[in-house]
Amino acid sequence: MARLSIDFGDHATAIAAAVRARREELGCGQLEFAQQTPKIPLRLLQDVERGRRTKYSRDVCAKLEFKLGWTRGSIERMAAGGLPEEVNDLISVVRDEDQGTETRRYLIGNEELLQRIYVDLQATTADMPEEEARALVEQALESARTQALLVVHREKRKRMSRNRAAR
Template sequence: MEFARRDPSVSYRMLQDLERGKRSRFSEDVIAKVEAKLAWARGSIERLASGVAPVDLIPTGEGKVEAGLKAASLAQHIVRDLADDIAADEDLSPDEANELLKRALEQARTQALMIVHMERERRRRDR
């Protein structure tokens, strides 16, 4: 229950109820906080409750193929979150929304590549 100590907005008792299956209904906010702290994809607790393994957002080193699948899952969640956020803006036409999504994704791609290249360069220097 280290999690409860790190995030007091989710009580120890609530986490116990979740772990033990004592309650079947939790607020979306609590579920989102727990999934985020566990680095699980959105919907993982629901998957777990139905007997399916949760989806990790962060690769844990099981191998390149599995880590790649988890990274792809994270990318899908990023796209969905961006699309949901843009869709909430009722002032945008569908064409404007699509253009904004494309620009946001291109910016995210550029930043991600920059991080990868900087890390690669750092590792080369440290050798």
């Protein structure tokens, strides 16, 4: 089965420059950027930034968009001559180099979702010993992360099934 791809066409040079400029704006070298989650091969990032190829899988483009803080579909818009759109609810990205992790904070309306969950959990565990409360909060947040990933993966599988059935 052929992988769905985006053809950069005549806009490969402009996309290359935009990706490189945004990565540099984020203060990352190529190797550091490629290794951040979601990881992409360094060689692939170099190909994108040098305009070496014109076709990339939608998966690669989605990973780049996420890492660059652009909305889904930004690279496809650029391939059609448009501009990328920044995620407007992303408020910060915190990288932990020792752990190799990246935490992105988002707003839902004017309220940060993770902060809202954390405050609710703290209030609920206020009558517990601190060590026990901390362990429960960590467990609850990991559970929320797992649940969010399950929802996304389930929806992706549904979409893939619908796409196969439509062919």
